[in-house]
Amino acid sequence: MIDDLWEKIEKVIDFLPPMPPVATELAAVLSSDDVDLGTISRIISRDPSMATNVLKIANSAAYGLASKITGIDQAIGMLGTNELASLCMCYGAARGLTPPPRTVTVDLDRFWRHSVATGVIARKIWGKLETGRGEQFYIAGLIHDVGCLVLDRLSHKVYAAILDLTRKENISVLEAERRILGASHDVAGGLLLEKWCLPEIFIECARCHHAPSAASEPYRVAVALVSLANMLARLTLHGFDNDMSGLIISETDAFRLLEKTYPQLAGFDIVKFVWDLEQADREIDEMERLHRSLT
Numbered sequence: 007m008i009d010d011l012w013e014k015i016e017k018v019i020d021f022l023p024p025m026p027p028v029a030t031e032l033a034a035v036l037s038s039d040d041v042d043l044g045t046i047s048r049i050i051s052r053d054p055s056m057a058t059n060v061l062k063i064a065n066s067a068a069y070g071l072a073s074k075i076t077g078i079d080q081a082i083g084m085l086g087t088n089e090l091a092s093l094c095m096c097y098g099a100a101r102g103l104t105p106p107p108r109t110v111t112v113d114l115d116r117f118w119r120h121s122v123a124t125g126v127i128a129r130k131i132w133g134k135l136e137t138g139r140g141e142q143f144y145i146a147g148l149i150h151d152v153g154c155l156v157l158d159r160l161s162h163k164v165y166a167a168i169l170d171l172t173r174k175e176n177i178s179v180l181e182a183e184r185r186i187l188g189a190s191h192d193v194a195g196g197l198l199l200e201k202w203c204l205p206e207i208f209i210e211c212a213r214c215h216h217a218p219s220a221a222s223e224p225y226r227v228a229v230a231l232v233s234l235a236n237m238l239a240r241l242t243l244h245g246f247d248n249d250m251s252g253l254i255i256s257e258t259d260a261f262r263l264l265e266k267t268y269p270q271l272a273g274f275d276i277v278k279f280v281w282d283l284e285q286a287d288r289e290i291d292e293m294e295r296l297h298r299s300l301t
């Protein structure tokens with residue numbers, strides 16, 4: 007155990023660079039249901055480095071364009087809001103959270119793959135339940151585990167021991183964190199996103215994704231959805247830790263909470279959904295490629 011643990015965690019958070027204003031503003035706009043591309047364009051244009059990134063991605067070879075994209079409006083129209091959501095969060099989170107290369111304890115490739123997969127799956131579940139794009143669920147999924155990176159910064163040695171314990175005893179990261187550190191990434195992540203002034207939905211998803219019933223009422227369904235996506239990401243091998251043995255999705259807190267709002271979930275064929283998620287791999291690859299080009 008570390009003395010004055012939470013004080014130290016708060017210090018780590020205080021020392022992290024703030025979320026760039028452009029990312030905070032974009033997250034707020036993209037978390038509303040009514041996304042106006044003109045507003046997004048104005049926000050991005052105010053940050054030269056973000057604007058450059060957007061143009062860079064829009065012009066990247068994978069999009070195979072004959073002529074260059076030179077305007078932000080054009081780039082946004084082409085990329086769509088999915089990619090923008092990813093861009094703005096990756097840009098902000100990666101800037102502040104990627105540890106210096108020599109001090110990496112967490113396998114960042116695996117970490118971000120799990121995060122991207124959770125975001126993509128969260129958006130897919132939303133698509134089964136409601137109409138609308140569900141961009142906020144993608145973002146919420148993408149950043150639900152950022153607290154792991156905060157705890158890693160607190161002490162690389164301790165976090166290495168935590169990850170070691172997950173492998174040795176086949177337990178979850180959460181369980182290992184609680185045993186070794188006495189603190190866990192969900193609470194640390196919630197604190198970080200609060201400091202970054204992100205919309206409440208993201209703070210709650212980070213803070214409560216392992217215990218959706220603890221989320222405040224207006225966000226409980228969103229948290230349950232991200233929590234379910236987190237489990238499905240791990241079940242479909244986009245995990246960050248090991249322990250998924252004996253998990254029955256329909257008996258989880260997350261599934262039951264969602265079922266209350268969406269009774270149609272009672273007939274939901276989880277096995278088939280998980281099977282269909284294999285098709286999401288291409289989408290996950292694509293979003294991951296985007297993420298890599300920024301970090």
Ligand SMILES: [Fe+2]
Pocket residue numbers: 150151180191192215216
């Ligand atoms: Fe987690």
Ligand SMILES: [Fe+2]
Pocket residue numbers: 120124150151236246
């Ligand atoms: Fe997770």
